[in-house]
Amino acid sequence: MSFSAETKNELSRVLNKTNDEIVAELSGIVRLSGSMQIVGFKKMSLKISTELNSVARKVFKTLKESFDINTEIYVNKNQVLKRNNSYVLVVSSEIGSQNLMKKIRILDPNEDFVPYNKVPFDILNSKNCKRAYLRGCFMGGGSISDPGKNYHLEFVTNNEEFANSLRDLINEFDFNSKVVVRKNNFVVYLKESEQISDLLSLIGAHSALLSLQNAKIVKEMRNNVNRIVNCETANLSKTVNAAVRQIENIKFIDREIGLDKIPKNLQEIAKMRLAYEDLSLKELGEVLNPPIGKSGVNYRLRKLEEIAQDLRNS
16 A cells, blocks of 8 residues: 555544534545536535545545535446555435535536635634644645655645645645646645655644655665765775775885885885785874884885885976
8 A cells, every 4th residue: 555545544534523624524525636527507416436445435534423414425447557445435415415415516606517626715714624624735736756765745625726825825834835737737746755744644644744854764775875975985996996906016115226225114004004905094103012003104105105115206
Protein backbone atom coordinates (compact mmCIF):
# COMPACT_ATOMS: atom_id res chain seq x y z
CA MET A 1 0.00 0.00 0.00
CA SER A 2 1.30 3.45 -0.90
CA PHE A 3 2.11 6.10 1.68
CA SER A 4 -0.79 8.20 0.32
CA ALA A 5 -3.24 5.35 0.83
CA GLU A 6 -1.99 4.71 4.37
CA THR A 7 -2.41 8.40 5.16
CA LYS A 8 -5.96 8.48 3.80
CA ASN A 9 -6.86 5.34 5.74
CA GLU A 10 -5.64 7.04 8.89
CA LEU A 11 -7.61 10.21 8.14
CA SER A 12 -10.78 8.21 7.51
CA ARG A 13 -10.64 7.12 11.17
CA VAL A 14 -10.48 10.68 12.55
CA LEU A 15 -13.72 11.51 14.38
CA ASN A 16 -15.34 14.91 13.97
CA LYS A 17 -16.70 16.46 17.15
CA THR A 18 -19.45 18.69 15.74
CA ASN A 19 -21.98 18.54 12.93
CA ASP A 20 -20.30 21.57 11.31
CA GLU A 21 -17.03 19.64 11.11
CA ILE A 22 -18.85 16.66 9.56
CA VAL A 23 -20.37 18.91 6.89
CA ALA A 24 -17.00 20.57 6.23
CA GLU A 25 -15.16 17.24 5.88
CA LEU A 26 -17.80 15.78 3.52
CA SER A 27 -17.68 18.98 1.46
CA GLY A 28 -13.92 18.55 0.99
CA ILE A 29 -14.22 14.89 0.04
CA VAL A 30 -16.99 15.50 -2.50
CA ARG A 31 -15.29 18.56 -3.97
CA LEU A 32 -12.25 16.53 -5.03
CA SER A 33 -13.75 13.10 -5.65
CA GLY A 34 -17.32 13.86 -6.70
CA SER A 35 -18.97 14.60 -10.04
CA MET A 36 -22.42 15.93 -10.94
CA GLN A 37 -24.59 14.28 -13.58
CA ILE A 38 -27.70 15.64 -15.28
CA VAL A 39 -30.26 12.83 -15.25
CA GLY A 40 -33.39 14.59 -16.47
CA PHE A 41 -35.31 17.86 -16.40
CA LYS A 42 -34.20 19.72 -13.27
CA LYS A 43 -32.71 16.52 -11.95
CA MET A 44 -29.12 15.99 -10.97
CA SER A 45 -27.32 13.11 -9.30
CA LEU A 46 -24.03 13.10 -7.38
CA LYS A 47 -21.39 10.41 -7.91
CA ILE A 48 -18.51 10.03 -5.45
CA SER A 49 -15.58 7.81 -6.47
CA THR A 50 -12.56 6.61 -4.51
CA GLU A 51 -10.03 3.78 -4.68
CA LEU A 52 -10.10 3.28 -0.92
CA ASN A 53 -12.88 1.36 0.79
CA SER A 54 -12.09 3.18 4.05
CA VAL A 55 -12.98 6.53 2.45
CA ALA A 56 -16.06 5.01 0.78
CA ARG A 57 -17.25 3.70 4.15
CA LYS A 58 -16.63 7.10 5.73
CA VAL A 59 -18.80 8.83 3.11
CA PHE A 60 -21.50 6.15 3.32
CA LYS A 61 -21.67 6.44 7.12
CA THR A 62 -21.69 10.25 7.04
CA LEU A 63 -24.52 10.38 4.50
CA LYS A 64 -26.59 7.93 6.50
CA GLU A 65 -26.04 9.29 10.01
CA SER A 66 -25.79 13.03 9.37
CA PHE A 67 -27.95 13.54 6.27
CA ASP A 68 -30.37 10.61 6.50
CA ILE A 69 -29.41 9.54 2.99
CA ASN A 70 -29.25 5.83 2.30
CA THR A 71 -27.15 4.97 -0.70
CA GLU A 72 -25.17 1.98 -1.89
CA ILE A 73 -21.50 1.39 -2.58
CA TYR A 74 -20.73 -0.03 -6.01
CA VAL A 75 -17.41 -1.69 -6.77
CA ASN A 76 -15.87 -1.23 -10.22
CA LYS A 77 -13.23 -3.86 -10.91
CA ASN A 78 -10.49 -2.98 -13.37
CA GLN A 79 -9.28 -6.25 -14.84
CA VAL A 80 -7.61 -4.74 -17.91
CA LEU A 81 -4.95 -2.55 -16.31
CA LYS A 82 -4.90 -4.56 -13.06
CA ARG A 83 -5.35 -1.37 -11.08
CA ASN A 84 -7.11 -1.08 -7.75
CA ASN A 85 -10.86 -1.40 -7.57
CA SER A 86 -12.82 1.83 -7.39
CA TYR A 87 -15.73 2.36 -5.02
CA VAL A 88 -18.64 4.50 -6.23
CA LEU A 89 -21.50 6.02 -4.25
CA VAL A 90 -24.41 7.56 -6.16
CA VAL A 91 -26.84 10.01 -4.54
CA SER A 92 -29.81 10.34 -6.85
CA SER A 93 -32.13 13.30 -7.24
CA GLU A 94 -34.93 11.27 -5.68
CA ILE A 95 -33.09 10.88 -2.38
CA GLY A 96 -31.97 14.50 -2.14
CA SER A 97 -28.78 15.01 -4.14
CA GLN A 98 -29.46 18.68 -4.93
CA ASN A 99 -30.25 19.64 -1.34
CA LEU A 100 -27.12 17.79 -0.21
CA MET A 101 -24.91 19.53 -2.79
CA LYS A 102 -26.27 22.92 -1.76
CA LYS A 103 -25.70 22.21 1.91
CA ILE A 104 -22.09 21.16 1.38
CA ARG A 105 -21.57 23.94 -1.20
CA ILE A 106 -20.97 21.86 -4.29
CA LEU A 107 -23.87 23.84 -5.74
CA ASP A 108 -24.59 27.52 -5.06
CA PRO A 109 -27.18 27.55 -2.24
CA ASN A 110 -29.01 30.50 -3.81
CA GLU A 111 -29.14 29.22 -7.40
CA ASP A 112 -30.29 26.09 -9.16
CA PHE A 113 -27.73 24.02 -11.07
CA VAL A 114 -24.92 26.57 -10.52
CA PRO A 115 -21.60 25.05 -9.29
CA TYR A 116 -19.92 26.62 -6.28
CA ASN A 117 -16.31 26.83 -7.50
CA LYS A 118 -14.45 27.99 -4.41
CA VAL A 119 -13.75 27.01 -0.84
CA PRO A 120 -17.04 27.46 1.11
CA PHE A 121 -15.73 29.77 3.79
CA ASP A 122 -19.32 30.53 4.86
CA ILE A 123 -19.65 26.99 6.32
CA LEU A 124 -16.09 26.89 7.69
CA ASN A 125 -16.91 28.91 10.78
CA SER A 126 -14.04 27.70 12.99
CA LYS A 127 -10.44 26.56 12.77
CA ASN A 128 -11.56 22.97 13.37
CA CYS A 129 -13.99 23.19 10.45
CA LYS A 130 -11.20 24.40 8.18
CA ARG A 131 -9.02 21.52 9.37
CA ALA A 132 -11.87 19.09 8.69
CA TYR A 133 -12.34 20.55 5.21
CA LEU A 134 -8.65 20.14 4.37
CA ARG A 135 -8.77 16.61 5.73
CA GLY A 136 -11.70 15.88 3.42
CA CYS A 137 -9.89 17.44 0.46
CA PHE A 138 -6.90 15.19 1.06
CA MET A 139 -9.06 12.07 1.29
CA GLY A 140 -10.87 13.11 -1.88
CA GLY A 141 -7.99 14.17 -4.11
CA GLY A 142 -4.77 14.54 -2.19
CA SER A 143 -1.53 12.59 -2.40
CA ILE A 144 1.83 12.51 -0.69
CA SER A 145 5.12 11.06 -1.91
CA ASP A 146 6.96 8.33 -0.07
CA PRO A 147 9.12 10.38 2.36
CA GLY A 148 11.96 7.92 1.88
CA LYS A 149 12.29 9.20 -1.67
CA ASN A 150 11.27 12.86 -1.71
CA TYR A 151 8.96 15.40 -0.08
CA HIS A 152 5.84 16.39 -2.00
CA LEU A 153 2.19 16.79 -1.00
CA GLU A 154 -0.52 17.92 -3.38
CA PHE A 155 -4.23 18.36 -4.06
CA VAL A 156 -5.45 17.90 -7.63
CA THR A 157 -8.53 19.69 -9.00
CA ASN A 158 -9.83 20.52 -12.47
CA ASN A 159 -11.01 24.02 -11.50
CA GLU A 160 -8.61 26.97 -11.39
CA GLU A 161 -10.82 29.16 -9.21
CA PHE A 162 -11.13 26.42 -6.61
CA ALA A 163 -7.38 25.68 -6.74
CA ASN A 164 -6.57 29.33 -5.95
CA SER A 165 -9.19 29.36 -3.20
CA LEU A 166 -7.80 26.14 -1.67
CA ARG A 167 -4.28 27.57 -1.78
CA ASP A 168 -5.50 30.65 0.12
CA LEU A 169 -7.17 28.46 2.77
CA ILE A 170 -4.00 26.41 3.29
CA ASN A 171 -1.87 29.54 3.50
CA GLU A 172 -4.12 30.92 6.24
CA PHE A 173 -2.24 28.47 8.47
CA ASP A 174 1.15 30.06 7.61
CA PHE A 175 2.01 27.63 4.83
CA ASN A 176 3.49 28.51 1.47
CA SER A 177 1.45 26.37 -0.90
CA LYS A 178 1.45 27.15 -4.61
CA VAL A 179 -0.61 26.29 -7.68
CA VAL A 180 0.79 24.75 -10.85
CA VAL A 181 -0.96 23.60 -14.04
CA ARG A 182 -0.48 19.93 -14.94
CA LYS A 183 -2.13 18.81 -18.18
CA ASN A 184 -5.82 19.69 -17.69
CA ASN A 185 -5.63 19.92 -13.90
CA PHE A 186 -4.59 22.50 -11.32
CA VAL A 187 -2.34 21.23 -8.55
CA VAL A 188 -2.00 22.87 -5.13
CA TYR A 189 1.26 21.64 -3.61
CA LEU A 190 3.80 21.81 -0.81
CA LYS A 191 7.40 20.63 -1.17
CA GLU A 192 9.19 21.51 2.08
CA SER A 193 9.35 18.65 4.59
CA GLU A 194 8.66 20.91 7.57
CA GLN A 195 5.52 22.35 5.99
CA ILE A 196 4.28 18.92 4.91
CA SER A 197 4.81 17.68 8.48
CA ASP A 198 2.85 20.63 9.87
CA LEU A 199 -0.01 20.09 7.42
CA LEU A 200 -0.23 16.38 8.30
CA SER A 201 -0.43 17.36 11.96
CA LEU A 202 -3.08 19.99 11.17
CA ILE A 203 -5.43 17.52 9.48
CA GLY A 204 -4.87 14.75 12.04
CA ALA A 205 -2.51 12.36 10.21
CA HIS A 206 -0.22 11.84 13.20
CA SER A 207 1.02 8.36 12.26
CA ALA A 208 1.92 9.59 8.79
CA LEU A 209 3.69 12.53 10.41
CA LEU A 210 5.81 10.19 12.56
CA SER A 211 6.66 8.06 9.50
CA LEU A 212 7.75 11.16 7.60
CA GLN A 213 9.90 12.38 10.49
CA ASN A 214 11.50 8.94 10.91
CA ALA A 215 12.27 8.79 7.20
CA LYS A 216 13.74 12.28 7.39
CA ILE A 217 15.99 11.29 10.32
CA VAL A 218 17.19 8.17 8.50
CA LYS A 219 17.85 10.19 5.34
CA GLU A 220 19.78 12.87 7.26
CA MET A 221 21.84 10.22 9.09
CA ARG A 222 22.63 8.49 5.79
CA ASN A 223 23.66 11.81 4.24
CA ASN A 224 25.84 12.64 7.25
CA VAL A 225 27.53 9.22 7.11
CA ASN A 226 28.14 9.64 3.39
CA ARG A 227 29.65 13.09 3.96
CA ILE A 228 31.93 11.75 6.69
CA VAL A 229 33.00 8.78 4.56
CA ASN A 230 33.62 11.00 1.56
CA CYS A 231 35.62 13.41 3.70
CA GLU A 232 37.70 10.63 5.24
CA THR A 233 38.22 9.05 1.82
CA ALA A 234 39.37 12.37 0.41
CA ASN A 235 41.74 12.93 3.34
CA LEU A 236 43.11 9.39 3.07
CA SER A 237 43.65 9.82 -0.66
CA LYS A 238 45.38 13.12 -0.03
CA THR A 239 47.62 11.52 2.63
CA VAL A 240 48.52 8.56 0.42
CA ASN A 241 49.31 10.75 -2.58
CA ALA A 242 51.49 13.01 -0.44
CA ALA A 243 53.36 10.01 1.01
CA VAL A 244 53.99 8.57 -2.47
CA ARG A 245 55.34 11.90 -3.66
CA GLN A 246 57.58 12.24 -0.59
CA ILE A 247 59.01 8.74 -1.04
CA GLU A 248 59.71 9.42 -4.73
CA ASN A 249 61.56 12.61 -3.78
CA ILE A 250 63.65 10.81 -1.15
CA LYS A 251 64.57 7.96 -3.50
CA PHE A 252 65.45 10.46 -6.24
CA ILE A 253 67.76 12.36 -3.90
CA ASP A 254 69.39 9.10 -2.79
CA ARG A 255 70.05 8.07 -6.41
CA GLU A 256 71.39 11.43 -7.47
CA ILE A 257 73.59 12.53 -4.60
CA GLY A 258 73.01 10.10 -1.70
CA LEU A 259 71.14 10.85 1.51
CA ASP A 260 74.41 11.32 3.40
CA LYS A 261 74.91 14.59 1.49
CA ILE A 262 71.87 16.32 3.02
CA PRO A 263 71.52 17.76 6.57
CA LYS A 264 71.19 15.23 9.40
CA ASN A 265 67.67 16.36 10.41
CA LEU A 266 66.55 15.78 6.79
CA GLN A 267 68.37 12.42 6.67
CA GLU A 268 66.46 11.35 9.77
CA ILE A 269 63.01 12.24 8.42
CA ALA A 270 63.88 10.74 5.02
CA LYS A 271 64.81 7.38 6.56
CA MET A 272 61.75 7.38 8.76
CA ARG A 273 59.47 8.11 5.76
CA LEU A 274 61.02 5.20 3.83
CA ALA A 275 60.61 2.91 6.84
CA TYR A 276 57.02 3.97 7.62
CA GLU A 277 55.32 4.68 4.30
CA ASP A 278 51.74 4.56 5.64
CA LEU A 279 52.07 6.90 8.63
CA SER A 280 50.50 10.34 8.68
CA LEU A 281 52.67 13.40 9.37
CA LYS A 282 51.59 13.45 13.00
CA GLU A 283 52.36 9.76 13.48
CA LEU A 284 55.67 10.14 11.65
CA GLY A 285 56.72 12.91 14.04
CA GLU A 286 55.90 10.74 17.05
CA VAL A 287 58.34 7.96 16.04
CA LEU A 288 61.26 10.37 15.77
CA ASN A 289 63.71 10.69 18.65
CA PRO A 290 63.09 13.21 20.02
CA PRO A 291 59.52 13.51 18.71
CA ILE A 292 58.53 16.59 16.73
CA GLY A 293 55.14 18.03 15.80
CA LYS A 294 53.21 17.74 12.55
CA SER A 295 54.33 21.16 11.36
CA GLY A 296 57.99 20.25 11.96
CA VAL A 297 57.64 17.04 9.92
CA ASN A 298 55.87 18.93 7.14
CA TYR A 299 58.65 21.56 7.07
CA ARG A 300 61.40 18.92 6.69
CA LEU A 301 59.52 17.04 3.97
CA ARG A 302 59.01 20.29 2.06
CA LYS A 303 62.76 20.95 2.26
CA LEU A 304 63.37 17.48 0.82
CA GLU A 305 60.94 18.28 -2.00
CA GLU A 306 62.78 21.51 -2.74
CA ILE A 307 66.11 19.64 -2.90
CA ALA A 308 64.60 17.04 -5.25
CA GLN A 309 63.15 19.76 -7.45
CA ASP A 310 66.45 21.61 -7.61
CA LEU A 311 68.16 18.39 -8.65
CA ARG A 312 65.57 17.78 -11.35
CA ASN A 313 65.94 21.29 -12.69
CA SER A 314 69.74 21.00 -12.87
